[in-house]
Amino acid sequence: MKKLLMATAAVALTAGTAFAGGHAKEVKLGVLFGFTGPIESLAPAMGAGADLAMEEVTKSGKLLDSATVTPVRADTGCIDNGLAVANGEKLVAEGVNGIIGGDCSGVTGAILQNVAIPNGMVMISPSATSPGLSSMEDNGLFFRTSPSDAREGQVMAEILKERGINSIALTYTNNDYGKGLADAIKTSFEEVGGEVTIVTAHEDGKGDYSAEVGALASAGGDILVVAGYLDQGGLGIIQGALDSGAFETFGLPGGMIGDTLPQNVGPDLDGSFGQIAGSDSKGAEIFAEMAKERGFDGTSAYASESYDAAALFLLAMQAANSTNPADYVGKILDVANAPGEPINPGELGKALEILAAGGEIDYQGATGVELIGPGESAGSYREIEVKDGKNETLRFR
C-alpha cells in the first residue's frame, strides 16, 4: 500500500510539471458535440473538421505568440439538456477560450442560456439550425456557421415546386429542430401554392412507427417529407412507409442527409431528394481534399461548418490580439465578412499573418462563410438526389 501511494504521488508530481511546462501559451477550444445520441454518426467527422483547423493554426505557429491550440471534447447527447449544460460548465471550468457547439438546436439553446451567457463565453455552432435561435437573447455571444432552418424551408419549397409536387405529408422529430424546420417548410410551401396534407410529430428512439405511418398514409400526398434524423425515427418512418407501400418518394432535409441512410434503406430510396447546407465555393473542394488526407469524409454533414467555426474563433482572437472572449467577440463578424483578402481552407497561416500586420481578411472557409443578421450564415444549400444508393449532388442554390 505504501509503495502504491508513493508511486501515485510520484506520477502526480511528474504530471504536474508536465502540465506547467506546456502551459506557456495555450489556447483551448471546447468542442461540444453530440458524440452520443441521435446524430452520433455525424459527430466524429464534425469533431475531426474542428480539429483540422486547430492543427493547421498550431502548425503555422503564427497565432498570437506561436500559441498551440488544443481541442477539449465533451458530449451533448444531442437531445440531453442536462448532460449538455453540465459538460458546458465543465469546459468553462477547464478554462476553454471559446466553445464550438452545441450541435443540436435544443441543447444549443440550453448551453447558451445556462453556460455561455452567465460566463460571458462565446459559442459558434456549426449545426444548430433552429429559427428560434435567431431571435433568442444572446448578449451577442452566439454565432453559427450554418443557416437558419427558415431559409431551408424556402429552399425545400422551391425544389418541391420545381419538381412539380403539389401536396406533401410532413413528419418531424419532436424537438426544437424538427418543429422549427417543419413550420418553416409548411409556411414556405403553402406560400408557393403547395398543399400540406398533415403535419405530425414522431418520437426518436422508438422502434414502432406504425401509428405514425398509418396517419401519414391516410392523409396522403405526392411525397412524404421527413424532417428528422437519419439514425433515429426518420429512418424508422421511411422504412415503415416503404414497407406498407404508403409512400415511394421522400423529401429529405439536412438532418436526413448522410451515407448511412441509403445504405440502411437500400435501393427503394433511389429517387428521393433533399438539400443540406453546403456551398460550391472553391473552399468546399479544398476542404474535402484536406479531409481526405487526414482520413475522414469532408463532405459529411456539418464537417466543413465545424472547420469554419474553429477557424473563426482563432482568426478573431488574432484580430483582437487576445484570447479573452470579451475582447475577441467583436471581431468575429469582421473576419468573417468583406472587406478584406478572401481566405480559403488551408490558408489560415496566411490569414493570421495579414491580421498580425493589421490588415483585413474576408474568411470564406469551407462553406463560403457570410454571416448576416444576428451572426448566422446566409445559407447556400446543396441539392441532393439519391441515385444507386448514393447521395448525388445535383446543384447548389
Next chain:
Amino acid sequence: MDLLNALVALTNFVIVPGLAYGSQLALGALGVTLIYGILRFSNFAHGDTMAFGAMVTILFTWLFQSVGLSAGPLPTALLALPFGILGTIALALFTDKTVYRFYRQQKAKPVIFVMVSLGVMFMMNGIVRFIIGPGDQRFTDGERFVISARTFKKLTGLDEGLAIKTTEALTVVTAVIVVAVLFWFLNKTRTGKSMRAYSDNEDLALLSGINPERVVMYTWMIVAALATIAGVLYGLDKSFKPFTYFQLLLPIFASAIVGGLGNPIGAIAGGFIIAFSEVTITYAWKKVLTYGLPDSLAPDGLVQLLSTDYKFAVSFAILIVVLLFKPTGLFKGKAV
C-alpha cells in the same frame, strides 16, 4: 369495390402492424408476468435481457451468414435463435446465482428486488453496448415480403395495397406457437404444476416437497427463452438498437399490468390492447371513410381522434383507468 378498398387500407395500416406489435409486446409481457408471479418482483432488466438475447442471436446469425448457411426464404436468425436462447439462459442463471439468490436467502422485500433488477438492467445495458455497440444493426435476410403492396395491387386490381412482411407473419405465428407450448407446459407437466403451486402459495408448496431453487431455475430458463424470442422477433421486424429495447420496457409493463400482473392470459390480452390502442386511437380515418362513405359524406379533415404525439399517453391513460377501477388488472392478477 370501395368498401373493399377501405377494408384493405384498414388492414394494411392498422390490423397487420397492430397484430405484429401486439404479439411482440405479449411475448415480452409474458416474461415480466412470469417473474412477477413466481419470483414476486417487477423485473426492470427484462427489456435489456431481450436486447442481450437478440444480440447473441445476431452474432450467431452473422457467423452463419459468413459460412453461407441460410434458411431459404426465412431469416437466418431463426437458425441462430436456439443459440441465442442458450446464451441468454446462461446469463439469466448467472445473474440469479450471483445477485438475486443472495437477496432471496435474505428474504428481501419486493421493492429491494426491484431496485436490484434496476442495477442488473444497467449492467446488461453496458454489456450489450460494449459487445455490439449502441448503433443500429440489421440482420434481416431472406424473403422480405409474404406479399408486397405492389404485387397485391396488381393481383387484385384494387387502388389500395396490402403489404405483409415475412417478419410480421413470422412474429404472429411464432407467438401463437410459443404461447401454446407455454400453456401446455404450465398446465400439464409436473414442473409446470410445481411452478404454479409455488406461485399460488410459497409455504404450502415448500411443505409438499417442491424444491424452490429448481422452480426458480426453470422460471429463469423460460423467461430467458421468452425474452430472446421476443427480442429477436422485434429486432427482425423493426431493427436492433439497444436503446429501443430499453424504451420498450414501458409498453411491456403497461401490457402486463393492464392484463393483470402474474396472469399469463392477461399478459397476452394486455399486449394486444396496448398495441391496438396506440395504433387505432391515433389513426386518421380519412382514407377509410372516403372509400366507405358516399361522396357527399366524404370527410375533408383527417378524422383523427388524437394526434400521434399522444400515442403513449393513450396506453398510459388505459393503464390508469384499469388501475383505478380494477387494480388487479383485467384478468385478475396479483394485487399490484
